[in-house]
């Protein structure tokens with residue numbers, strides 16, 4: 001497997017580069033279909049690791065399995081560890097309480113509730129909610145705190161979905177296609193926020209916009225048909241047109257800013 005260095009020490013200081021997440025031989029079967037077939041990779045303790053691949057290769061399934069949200073008719077095998085903790089044996093609410101933040105692809109804001117109510121519902125018992133952090137990253141949410149979430153634009157809803165997770169302290173964030181369906185200007189705003197967030201918490205990101213990937217990601221994991229096809233340096237992947245084409249099926253024009 002080329003470029004397999006995710007989670008490896010670059011500086012020789014192993015304690016600083018111990019993976020925050022280790023996925024080993026993860027398999028997911030739903031309704032008799034083998035969706036993930038032995039997926040293994042690690043996520044570095046800092047920065048953004050991007051999970052890439054063509055449509056339908058299993059990126060969302062991977063994130064959902066990590067956070068314990070595989071559908072009930074699904075079977076999950078293998079191991080997932082955050083630090084030394086085994087994640088697959090724990091229910092989602094415990095994982096979230098333990099610092100695993102998840103921003104799903106479909107945003108899932110409560111449309112009938114206001115922005116402030118959405119944020120309040122996300123508060124974790126026993127920890128101080130970081131409204132200052134959320135409103136500093138998203139002044140728009142502060143201005144619209146009394147607006148119903150269902151009447152926000154797609155970009156504003158995405159910001160609320162991210163803000164809801166950032167109201168608490170996290171050890172790792174899983175973020176699924178945060179720029180999907182957004183206007184170019186909003187894509188840039190969301191990318192800027194994620195860049196700032198990733199300065200303090202590692203992120204495992206699913207993202208199809210390769211300009212965003214180029215801007216944010218240090219490490220890349222590419223899936224193909226439920227298996228890991230490549231891991232390595234994200235910028236190297238995007239700078240090699242033949243590699244990008246063979247793994248992602250896109251040409252160099254789509255990688256440009």
Ligand SMILES: Nc1ncnc2c1ncn2[C@@H]1O[C@H](COP(=O)(O)OP(=O)(O)OP(=O)(O)O)[C@@H](O)[C@H]1O
Pocket residue numbers: 030031033035053054055056057058059060061062071
């Ligand atoms: N609940 C489910 N029941 C049956 N099949 C499912 C279910 N969830 C996912 N799949 C199938 O598993 C495969 C992987 O889906 P997944 O959403 O993980 O892909 P993805 O890489 O995130 O795709 P995209 O980039 O299009 O979002 C797809 O073929 C999908 O149809």
